[in-house]
Every structure is written in structure tokens, then in C-alpha cells.
Amino acid sequence: MQPQRGCSDESTPAAVLPRKAWHESWTLCTLSTCMDWHVSQQRADMMTFDPTEHPHRRFNPLTGEWILVSPHRAKRPWQGEVGETADTRPAYDPTCYLCPGNKRASGDVNPAYNGTYVFDNDFPALMPDTPGDEPDDHPLFRIQGERGICRVICFHPRHDLTLALMTPAQIRPVIDTWAEQTLDLGARDTIAYVQIFENKGMGNSNPHPHGQIWSNERLPREVSKEDNAQRDYFAAHSLTLLADYLAEEQRRRERIVYANAHWTVLVPFWAIWPFETLVLSNRPTGSIVDLDDAERDALADALHHITVRYDNLFQAPFLYSFGIHQQPTDGQDYPYWHLHAHFYPPLLRSATVAKHMVGYEMLATPQRDITAEQAAMRLRDLSDKHYTFTSR
Numbered sequence: 408m409q410p411q412r413g414c415s416d417e418s419t420p421a422a423v424l425p426r427k428a429w430h431e432s433w434t435l436c437t438l439s440t441c442m443d444w445h446v447s448q449q450r451a452d453m454m455t456f457d458p459t460e461h462p463h464r465r466f467n468p469l470t471g472e473w474i475l476v477s478p479h480r481a482k483r484p485w486q487g488e489v490g491e492t493a494d495t496r497p498a499y500d501p502t503c504y505l506c507p508g509n510k511r512a513s514g515d516v517n518p519a520y521n522g523t524y525v526f527d528n529d530f531p532a533l534m535p536d537t538p539g540d541e542p543d544d545h546p547l548f549r550i551q552g553e554r555g556i557c558r559v560i561c562f563h564p565r566h567d568l569t570l571a572l573m574t575p576a577q578i579r580p581v582i583d584t585w586a587e588q589t590l591d592l593g594a595r596d597t598i599a600y601v602q603i604f605e606n607k608g609m610g611n612s613n614p615h616p617h618g619q620i621w622s623n624e625r626l627p628r629e630v631s632k633e634d635n636a637q638r639d640y641f642a643a644h645s646l647t648l649l650a651d652y653l654a655e656e657q658r659r660r661e662r663i664v665y666a667n668a669h670w671t672v673l674v675p676f677w678a679i680w681p682f683e684t685l686v687l688s689n690r691p692t693g694s695i696v697d698l699d700d701a702e703r704d705a706l707a708d709a710l711h712h713i714t715v716r717y718d719n720l721f722q723a724p725f726l727y728s729f730g731i732h733q734q735p736t737d738g739q740d741y742p743y744w745h746l747h748a749h750f751y752p753p754l755l756r757s758a759t760v761a762k763h764m765v766g767y768e769m770l771a772t773p774q775r776d777i778t779a780e781q782a783a784m785r786l787r788d789l790s791d792k793h794y795t796f797t798s799r
């Protein structure tokens with residue numbers, strides 16, 4: 408398409424006109440027959456892709472799924488929910504079923520523990536003696552008995568602590584316990600995967616610092632997706648997917664929040680939760696069991712730094728789901744598995760305004776507003792001293 412005879416742009420091809428000039432010529436032009444040309448030029452200008460402005464898709468190579476980023480929506484007005492943020496817990500709560508010396512719902516009494524404490528979940532989602540049958544072989548009605556073991560892990564005897572308020576030295580025994588549990592549960596014939604996780608402030612039943620461990624005989628859905636993607640990548644490149652990804656993130660330096668000698672915390676390129684992070688082992692090892700002493704200390708340091716930053720973001724206890732992804736425990740070799748942890752935090756604009764995965768996200772695809780790069784910059788710029796310590 409060309410400008411019409413008589414148009415102010417007729418003698419100057421649009422490609423060489425500065426943007427401002429052809430916008431001005433649009434308003435100056437009086438020829439209606441020339442309108443199409445000007446409109447197409449304006450569209451072309453808008454199409455200069457800017458990932459901080461324009462809606463786009465990003466690919467998650469770990470799951471093989473696309474997500475939608477809509478950075479311009481971060482500017483919209485918000486009238487969301489408002490909730491409580493005050494955290495005034497006592498160091499010991501006589502009504503807490505996780506505090507040392509207290510009775511649980513099962514009637515069992517917790518010992519007077521002074522480090523971490525692990526017990527079999529009194530209301531387990533999986534049980535070791537479930538029949539492993541497939542009672543219906545219709546392809547549209549598939550059903551399989553699933554065996555497993557679920558445990559609860561108290562991180563610390565003090566009711567009022569969280570990982571963010573614990574020192575790296577206090578977090579280190581939690582890491583050792585996760586490794587011991589992986590070894591213990593993973594050694595059983597019926598256990599192919601050990602999922603370590605913590606739900607903090609969302610969907611959990613008790614504020615006492617604790618997490619859970621669910622282990623079962625088949626790979627869970629999210630782990631299975633990561634298993635496939637990592638296997639395919641390793642087969643094609645002879646390197647773990649996350650080793651290659653980490654090298655590129657270290658080169659670009661746009662999304663790294665915190666790094667020490669053995670771990671890197673970053674907002675992944677494909678993050679869907681507003682302040683989602685990936686805690687990545689610098690060494691491509693498959694299991695938490697394999698971490699040496701220095702790597703365990705460094706993981707405690709990394710978890711301390713990211714959880715402190717999370718609390719500092721809105722000067723309030725931060726909500727998240729956290730979990731470790733590691734290689735299956737069925738005794739096979741997994742050279743392609745690269746140990747990492749995910750933080751999936753829902754908070755978006757304040758301590759009380761959270762993102763919900765609803766509507767389009769439930770029915771179509773996950774979507775985020777602020778970009779991963781903007782989120783990483785905000786987390787990176789926060790103090791690594793917990794706000795309750797600095798304000799004292």
C-alpha cells in the first residue's frame with residue numbers, strides 16, 4: 408500500500424519517516440482516500456513488540472505449557488479483598504496440635520522435641536496398604552488403587568517462627584530432615600516419588616511452622632510433566648534443561664533475585680504467580696539426598712534470603728505454597744533430573760490482595776500481569792533483614 412497522490416507523505420516512504428513525523432502527517436493529511444495507508448502504518452508502529460507493554464505468550468519448558476502475560480493490565484484499578492495481616496502468635500500455644508508436649512487429634516502426644524519433628528499424618532491422603540487394583544478396565548473410566556505414606560514435619564518447636572524468621576542455622580536441620588525422609592520413604596518398594604511441600608498461610612490448618620511430605624507409588628501430575636520435559640531435553644542436548652536455563656539466566660541477569668555459591672533464586676521467565684520463584688541448585692544433581700554439607704548450608708541460606716524478602720515485600724507474613732521437585736525414588740538412574748524448588752505465592756498488590764487462578768485461568772490458560780522481570784527487580788531491591796527486626 409502506498410500514500411495517495413497529494414498526500415503529505417507521498418514523497419517519503421514510511422520506512423524512512425521518523426515515527427513522530429508520520430503520526431503528524433496522519434493528522435495533516437486531508438485526503439480520505441489515503442486513510443488506509445495511514446491506518447496500516449499506525450498498526451505497523453504498534454506492532455513493534457515490547458514485552459513490557461504488549462500481551463504475549465511465554466513457554467514453560469519444564470511443563471511444556473504456554474502462559475499468557477498481559478503487562479498493560481497491571482495499570483488497572485483494583486477493588487479486591489481486604490483481610491487480616493497481624494501476626495501475634497505466642498512462642499507456645501497450648502491449643503496447637505503441633506507444639507511440643509501437646510496432644511494431637513489422634514490422641515497421640517508430641518514429644519518435647521527441640522529440633523524438627525516428623526510424624527505420620529493422622530488424616531493421610533494416601534495409605535500404605537491400599538489394594539493396588541484397577542477394578543474397571545473401560546478406557547473412559549480408568550481407576551487405579553494408589554498406595555502411599557503422608558507425614559507432617561514441624562520445622563521448629565517455637566509456634567511463632569516461620570522459615571523467614573528462622574536463621575540459616577535453624578533451617579539447616581529442616582533440610583537434613585527432608586533428605587532423611589526422602590531416603591527413608593524412597594527406599595520402600597511402593598514409593599516412586601517423595602513430594603516435600605509447605606502451604607504457608609493458605610489452605611493450611613495451623614500457623615505452627617510445618618510442612619508435609621506425601622509419597623506415593625506413581626509420579627504425580629506436575630512431576631510427571633517435568634520428568635518428560637527434562638528427559639527429552641537431556642536426550643537432545645546431553646545437559647540438564649535447568650543447567651542450560653541457569654547458564655542463560657546468569658548471562659542475561661534480568662530475573663535473578665539472590666544467588667550464593669551453590670544456589671540461585673530467580674523469577675522464572677515463564678512464572679505465572681506474581682512473585683513466583685525457582686530455587687535452583689547450581690550443580691545438576693537429582694535429589695536432596697545427594698547434597699553435600701556446603702550445598703545444604705547454602706540452601707538454608709537461600710531459603711532464608713528469599714523468605715525474608717517475601718515478608719519484606721508487603722511488610723507482612725507472606726503466603727505461599729513451596730515444594731521441592733526431585734528425581735523419582737524407584738531405583739532407576741535419572742541423569743536428566745535437576746533438583747529445584749518452587750515458591751508459588753498468590754499475593755499481588757498488598758498483604759491482602761491476592762491473585763486467584765480463576766475464570767480464564769481455570770478455563771483457558773494461566774495469565775499474569777506484572778512481568779517476571781519487574782517482579783524480580785522488586786524482590787531483588789528489598790532488604791535481606793526481616794522488617795520486624797529492622798523496625799525494632
Ligand code: H2U
Binds near residue numbers: 504510513529610619
Ligand atoms: P496443613 O496445615 O498444611 O494442612 O498440614 C497439617 C496436616 O496435619 C494436615 O494434613 C495433619 C492434617 O491432616 N494433622 C494431623 O496429622 N494431626 C492432627 O492432630 C491435626 C492435623
Ligand code: ZN
Binds near residue numbers: 506566
Ligand atoms: Zn504450635
